[in-house]
Amino acid sequence: MIVVNNVWKEYGDQIVLERVSLTIEDRAFVALVGPSGCGKTTFLKLLLGEERATQGTIVLDGKPLAPEPGPDRGVVFQRYSVFPHLTVLGNVLLGKEFEASRFRARLVGAARRDAIEEARGLIAEVGLAGSEDKYPAQLSGGMQQRLALAQALIMQPRVLLLDEPFGALDPGIRAEIHVLMKRLWNETNLTVVMVTHDMREAFTLGTRVIAFERPRNRPDERERYGASLSRDIDIWPPRRAGVLDPDSPDRDGPIHEVGASRDDPAPSPQGDPA
Amino acid sequence: MRLINLKPSRTNQLILALLPFLALLLAYALGSTARLAENPSDKLLPALSSIADAVNRLAFVPDPRTGEYLLWSDTLASLGRLCSALGISTLIALVFGMVVGMFPYARALLAPFFAAVSMVPPLALLPILFIVMGLGETSKITLIVIGVAPIMIRDLALKVMELPREQTVKAETLGGNSWQIALRVVLPQILPRLLTCLRLQLGPAWLFLIAAEAISADSGLGYRIFLVRRYLSMDVIFPYVIWITLLAVLTNVLIDLVRIRVFPWSELDKAS
Known part of the structure; x- marks a missing residue:
C-alpha cells in the first residue's frame, strides 16, 4: 500500500504540486491523467525516488520511501528504458546479475543457467521468444517496450511505475501491448501506477483514474499555485487483479473456465472427457 | 538534374577519390623535372627516382655506421613512444572520464581543474619536462600524455553525462549499486x-611526438627528419612524411574496425 500524505513539490520559486494526498491499495492499477505540465510525471518521479518531495511524506508498505530508486519499484519509460549495448537476453538478465554478484555483476555456471531459463520464460511471456540475441536497435518500438517490461518484471517489484510507456506506439501495437499489460497485472503481484495522455488507455487498463489539474492557471498565478488532484474516479464495475467478475467479463481479464457467459466449451483441466 | 542529386557510382567514387592524389604526384613530377632541367644539382624537389633510391637505402640497406635499417628502427622507436603514451592517456581518460561523468562530487572537484589543464599549451611545458625528467623517453611520453589526456577526459566525461538519465534510473531500479552501474x-x-576519441587524438599525438623528437632524441621518425634537414635531404624528408601519414591513416582505420568488430551494437545504434 502506498500512502501519499500532503505532498508538495517546488522547484525554486515554482510550485509544481500542492496538497497531494492519496492512498493506493495493493494490486491497484492507477492511471494518472491530466494536461501537459500538470505534474503527473513529477509525481511519478517522487514515487520512483528520483525526486524528493519538498513537504509531506510518501510511505510504501508502512516504511518511508527510500530517497533513491531501488529494486522494489520497477519502471518503464517512454524511451531509453532498455540498454542498447545488451542483447534482449542480456537486458533481462541484468537485474539478476546485479542481485547475485556485487563486484563483477556477472553470473556464471549453474546460477547463470537458471537465470537464463527464468529470463527466457519471461521473454516468451512478453512475446519476444526467438529475439533473445537481438540488440534493441534491431527491435521495433513496441518490442522494445515489451522488453522493458520483461526487464523490470524479473526483479519482481512490488510497484511498477509506467511513464507514458505506450505513448509513442501505433494504435494497433498499443492495443496488443495493452492486452499483455493487463495479463501481466492479473498474473503477478503488482501495484501499477501509470502516467498517460490517453484517456481511453487510462479507462481500459486502470482500476482507478486520477486527474491532476492546476486549479488556477492564469499566467500571473501559474508560478505560485501548483497542480493538485482534481478527480479520483474508481472504475465501475470494479476491476480486481486476478479476480474474474462473472457479471461483467473484461475483454482482457481472466477467462471463465465454464459457465453461462461462455458460448464455447473450455478445455477442462483433466483433459477432454470424450 | 540538380547537382545536389547527382551521385557517383562506386567505381567513379574510387576514381574521384584517387584523383587529388594523382594530381599532387603529377604536379610534383612536373615541378621536379622543370627545376632539375634548370639546375641538375637542385635539392628542393628531387626526382622521383632519387626519392626511390633514398627509400631503398633507408629501408633495405643496413646503415654502415650502426648496422640498422634506419626506416624500421626509426619507426619502431617512434611507434613505441606513441603507443605507450596513447595507452597511458587512454587509461587515464577512461578512469577520470567515468569518475567525473558519473559522480557529482568528483565533477565538482575535478571538472574545472581538467578544463583549465586542457588549455595549457603542451609544447610550452616541454622545456620544463626536459629539465625535470631529463632528455630520455619519459619526457617525450609525458609530453604526449599531457597534450592528449585532458581533452580525452573531458570528451569522455561529456559522453557519460549524455547517457540518458532514464538508463541510470532503470539500472537503479534493477538493484545496481554505483560500481555495478559503472561496470x-x-x-x-x-x-x-x-x-573514437583515441582516433581523433592521433593527429595531436603525432604532433607532440615529432616536436619532442625534433628537439632531443637519437632515433625516431621526427629525429631523422630534423637531422637530415641540415643537409637539405628532401629525398629523405618526403618519404618520411608520407610514411608517417600512412601510419596515422592506417591506425585510424584499424581502430575504427576494432570498434565495429568488438561493439557491433554501436554501429546499429548510429543507424537508428
Whole structure:
C-alpha cells in the first residue's frame, strides 16, 4: 500500500504540486491523467525516488520511501528504458546479475543457467521468444517496450511505475501491448501506477483514474499555485487483479473456465472427457 | 538534374577519390623535372627516382655506421613512444572520464581543474619536462600524455553525462549499486566512444611526438627528419612524411574496425 500524505513539490520559486494526498491499495492499477505540465510525471518521479518531495511524506508498505530508486519499484519509460549495448537476453538478465554478484555483476555456471531459463520464460511471456540475441536497435518500438517490461518484471517489484510507456506506439501495437499489460497485472503481484495522455488507455487498463489539474492557471498565478488532484474516479464495475467478475467479463481479464457467459466449451483441466 | 542529386557510382567514387592524389604526384613530377632541367644539382624537389633510391637505402640497406635499417628502427622507436603514451592517456581518460561523468562530487572537484589543464599549451611545458625528467623517453611520453589526456577526459566525461538519465534510473531500479552501474551500464557504452576519441587524438599525438623528437632524441621518425634537414635531404624528408601519414591513416582505420568488430551494437545504434 502506498500512502501519499500532503505532498508538495517546488522547484525554486515554482510550485509544481500542492496538497497531494492519496492512498493506493495493493494490486491497484492507477492511471494518472491530466494536461501537459500538470505534474503527473513529477509525481511519478517522487514515487520512483528520483525526486524528493519538498513537504509531506510518501510511505510504501508502512516504511518511508527510500530517497533513491531501488529494486522494489520497477519502471518503464517512454524511451531509453532498455540498454542498447545488451542483447534482449542480456537486458533481462541484468537485474539478476546485479542481485547475485556485487563486484563483477556477472553470473556464471549453474546460477547463470537458471537465470537464463527464468529470463527466457519471461521473454516468451512478453512475446519476444526467438529475439533473445537481438540488440534493441534491431527491435521495433513496441518490442522494445515489451522488453522493458520483461526487464523490470524479473526483479519482481512490488510497484511498477509506467511513464507514458505506450505513448509513442501505433494504435494497433498499443492495443496488443495493452492486452499483455493487463495479463501481466492479473498474473503477478503488482501495484501499477501509470502516467498517460490517453484517456481511453487510462479507462481500459486502470482500476482507478486520477486527474491532476492546476486549479488556477492564469499566467500571473501559474508560478505560485501548483497542480493538485482534481478527480479520483474508481472504475465501475470494479476491476480486481486476478479476480474474474462473472457479471461483467473484461475483454482482457481472466477467462471463465465454464459457465453461462461462455458460448464455447473450455478445455477442462483433466483433459477432454470424450 | 540538380547537382545536389547527382551521385557517383562506386567505381567513379574510387576514381574521384584517387584523383587529388594523382594530381599532387603529377604536379610534383612536373615541378621536379622543370627545376632539375634548370639546375641538375637542385635539392628542393628531387626526382622521383632519387626519392626511390633514398627509400631503398633507408629501408633495405643496413646503415654502415650502426648496422640498422634506419626506416624500421626509426619507426619502431617512434611507434613505441606513441603507443605507450596513447595507452597511458587512454587509461587515464577512461578512469577520470567515468569518475567525473558519473559522480557529482568528483565533477565538482575535478571538472574545472581538467578544463583549465586542457588549455595549457603542451609544447610550452616541454622545456620544463626536459629539465625535470631529463632528455630520455619519459619526457617525450609525458609530453604526449599531457597534450592528449585532458581533452580525452573531458570528451569522455561529456559522453557519460549524455547517457540518458532514464538508463541510470532503470539500472537503479534493477538493484545496481554505483560500481555495478559503472561496470555494466556506463563502461560498455563508453568504450566505443573511447576508441573514437583515441582516433581523433592521433593527429595531436603525432604532433607532440615529432616536436619532442625534433628537439632531443637519437632515433625516431621526427629525429631523422630534423637531422637530415641540415643537409637539405628532401629525398629523405618526403618519404618520411608520407610514411608517417600512412601510419596515422592506417591506425585510424584499424581502430575504427576494432570498434565495429568488438561493439557491433554501436554501429546499429548510429543507424537508428
